[in-house]
Amino acid sequence: MKLAVVGGGSTYTPELIDGFARLRDTLPIEELVLVDPAADRLELVGGLARRIFAKQDHAGRITTTTDVDAGVADADAVLLQLRVGGQAARERDETWPLECGCVGQETTGAGGLAKALRTVPVVLDIAERVRRANPDAWIIDFTNPVGIVTRALLQAGHKAVGLCNVAIGFQRKFARLLDVNPSEVHLDHVGLNHLTWELGVRLGGPDGENVLPRLLAEHGEAIAGDLRMDRRIVDRLGVVPSYYLRYFYAHDEVVRELGTKPSRAAEVAAMEKELLAMYGDPALDEKPELLAKRGGAFYSEAAVDLAASLLGDGGSPVQVVNTYNRGTLPFLPDDAVIEVQARVGRDGAAPLPVPALDPLYAGLIANVTAYEDLALDAALRGGRDRVFKALLAHPLIGQFNYAEGLTDRLIAHNREHLAWA
Template sequence: MKLTVVGGGSTYTPELVDGFARLRDTLPVEELVLVDPATDRLELVGGLARRIFAHQGHPGRVVTTSDLDAGIDGADAVLLQLRVGGQAARQQDETWPLECGCVGQETTGAGGLAKALRTVPVVLDIADRVRRANPNAWIIDFTNPVGIVTRALLQAGHRAVGLCNVAIGLQRKFAAMLDLAPADVHLDHVGLNHLTWETGVRLGGPEGEDVLPRLLAEHGGTIAGDLRLPRPLLDRLGVVPSYYLRYYYAHDEVVEELRTKPSRAAEVAAMERELLTMYGDPALVEKPALLARRGGAYYSEAAVDLAAALLGGAGNPYQVVNAYNRGTLPFLPDDAVIEVQAAVGTKGPVPLPVSPVDPLYAGLMADVTAYEDLALDAALRGGRDRVFRALLSHPLIGQYAYAETLTDQLVAHNREYLAWA
């Protein structure tokens, strides 16, 4: 089995490699190819990847290359984890929206749209080349904004599934609170990428006992603290929102925080410099503890399970993925990309039935789905008016004066990445 990681020079990659090494019985990788144009980073990451495999006794081969076509040739699955423009572009995404009093964040709001506009054309070009190299290869997208990028891939006819680590992180957290193995905890996870709610926590599987009320009663304070939301809000909702819902439920509070502290991009850039220094140490044979602060916790386990299931291995049959709606949520279009539990096999994911969704959540999902449709149109066809329409539609913006100013700023800060600008 050959797996290729596009964006393999990312400091995330050792987390992924560690999962491949530990879980080789679930996903027997014979050749792991790391592709990245940044050859200096790639060699540091690739060297550590080889040492991790050797240290854990994995017989697979790790190959590094800056040649995309060579890297994807014959691959059974291709994982996408790229960042067009790097941390410098992320720094911009997180700062200029704040000038209008809007959230500055790399996956939602104006910053998220900027990232989508930079990313979608690049990802579609990669996917076309993957399809030419191996029409049967699966594409697993971890590249943000996952919902929009996955929708672009699916609409272009690619064999693609979107992946996020929010659900698996909550599953692990709840399992620890319940003193259970993660495999014994099944989430009723519903929404869009980075706009999700846990409406149930079930024991054993989709039909198991729902213990979410007990979790909230016994651990609500801890859960609320992790989400940085008030405990009474969780009690009133009776669900656990993802931490990204704080951008909506506490928008003004978040904006003030973001204006008075260093950006996440600056923190990550500093962390990456330290990590790359560590990766260059030939004595390092395990992923360093610092990597846990970089983000992407449990990404490796989620990626292994998903790839194994898609390729006919021993992956968990029930997984939270980003896939076409196709009637699962009747208030959304069939071609909306939703993030829910699905049965995953070699033919792809099939979303599990979802209980009726409270209008409090369904309304916001519908709004953001409409924004994602307009965002994808702007990413595919370009033009200032399409960018303006997408920004005006976003629930975190919604005012024409803000949308006008943000459109000008988005284009000014991303001109080198926008063919039409």
Template sequence: MKLAVVGGGSTYTPELIDGFARLRETLPIEELVLVDPAEDRLRLVGGLARRIFARQGHPGTVTTTSDLDAGVAGADAVLLQLRVGGQAARAQDEAWPLECGCVGQETTGAGGLAKALRTVPVVLDIAERVRRAAPDAWIIDFTNPVGIVTRALLQAGHRAVGLCNVAIGFQRRFAGLLGVTPEQVHLDHVGLNHLTWERGVRIGGPEGEDVLPKLLAEHADGIAGDLHLPRAVLDRLGVVPSYYLRYYYAHDEVVREMRTKPSRAAEVAAIEAELLEMYGDETLDEKPELLSRRGGAYYSEAAVALASSLLRDTGDVQVVNTLNNGTLPFLPDDAVIEVPATVDANGTHPLPVPPLDPLFGGLVANVTAYEDLALTAAVHGGRDRVFKALLSHPLVGQYEYAEALTDRLIAHNREHLAWA
């Protein structure tokens, strides 16, 4: 079995490598290829990856290359974890929206649109090259904004599934609170990427006992603290929203915080610099503790489980980003939703989803419409398309804001926009 990781020079890659090494019985990789144009980073990350495999006794080989076509040739699965423009572009995404009084964030709102515009054309080019070099490969997308990127891949006819770590993070958190194994916890997880709610927490499977009321009664303070939301919000909603819902439920509060605190981009850049220095230590043969502050907790477990289900035809139930195809009847069939699905060699098959309360469904419909406009702007370009996408977003929604944000987005991303 051959896997390729495009964006393999990321400082986060050792987390993925650690998962591959620990879970080798679940996903028996014979060849792992890390692909990245940044050869200096690739050398450091690749060296640590080999040492992690050696320490844990993994028999597979780890190779590195800057040649995308060679790296993905003959692969069974290709994982995408790109950041077009690097942390510098992320820092801009977090800054210029604040000038207009809007949330500055890399996947949500105006900053998320900028990332989509930079990323979608690059990912589609990579996917076409994967199709030529490895026509039967599955593409597993962890590149944000996952919903829009996955929709682009699927609309272009690629064998693709989107992956996010929000659901597995909640699964692990709830399992710890309940004193059960994570495998016993099944989430009634529904929505779009970075716009989801946990409407039920069932023990033993999709038909098991729903213990969410018990969780909220006994642990709502701690859960609300993790989400940086008042407990009263959870009590009134009766569900657990993802962290990203804070940008919607407390937008103005978040903007005030962002204007007074160091940006997440600056924090991550500092962590990355320290991590790269650590990766250069040839005695290091395990992922460093500092990596936990980089973000993406449990991604390796989620990636291994998804790849195993696709390549080994296991039929497991996992939370994925996949085509709606009637699952949420108020959305277009080609919308990409984030729900539990059975995963096998033929792809993903969403489980039935009970009707959404209008409080949640209305926001899902609104953001789905934005994502459609965002994808159109990313594929075809043009200032007017960017403006319409911003105007449609519930975190923008005003003509003057959309105009000002459009100008700033183009100005800060011109080098990444072929049409600008």
């Protein structure tokens, strides 16, 4: 089995490598190729990756290349974890929207749109290369914004599934609170990527006892604290929203907060510099503790599980993924991409049925899906007017003057990445 990781020079990669090494019985990789245009980073990450495999007695071979075509040749699956424009582009995404009084964030709001515009054309080009190399290869997308990128891939006819670590993070957190094995925890996880709610937490499977009310009663303060939300929000909803709902439920508060401290991008850039220095140490043969602060917790476990299910029989039969709606949420088009529990196998992902949603959630999902439709159109066809319409449709923007100002700023800050600008 051969896997390729495009964006393999990311500081995230050792987390992925550690999972591949530990879970080799689930996903028996024979060859792993790390692909990245940044040769200097690739050398550091690749060296650590080989040492991690060696320490854990993994027999698989790890190679590195800056050539996408060479890297994906004959790959059974390709994982995408790239960031077009790097941390510098992320820094801009998190700052210029604040000038208009709107949240600055890399996947939500105007910053999220900028990332989609930069990313979709690049991902589609890579996917075409994968298809030419092996039309049967699966593409697993971890590249944000996952929902929009996955929809672009699926609409272009690629064998693709989107992956996010929010659900597995909740699963592991709830398992600790309940003192049970994570495999016993099933989430009623519903929504769009970075716009999801845990409507139930069931023990033993989809039909198991819903222990969410008990979790909220006994651990509500801790759960709300991890989300950085007022406990009253969680208690009032009676469900657990993802962290990203904070940008919707407390938008103005978050904008004020972001204006008083360094951006997350600046923090991550400093962390990456330190991590890369660590990766260059020939004595280091395990992922450093600092990596846990970088983000992406449990990404490796989720990626291994998904790849194992798509390529064979080693993964869990039911997983939270991003895939076509196909009638699961009846108020959305069939080709909308949703994030829900799905049955995953060699033929891909098939969403499990979802109970009728409260309009409180359905309305916001429908609104953001409309924005994502317009965002993808702008990413595929370009043009100032399409960018403006997407921004105007976003529920965190929605005002003419805001959309006008944000459109000009987005184009100015991303011109080098927009072929049409």
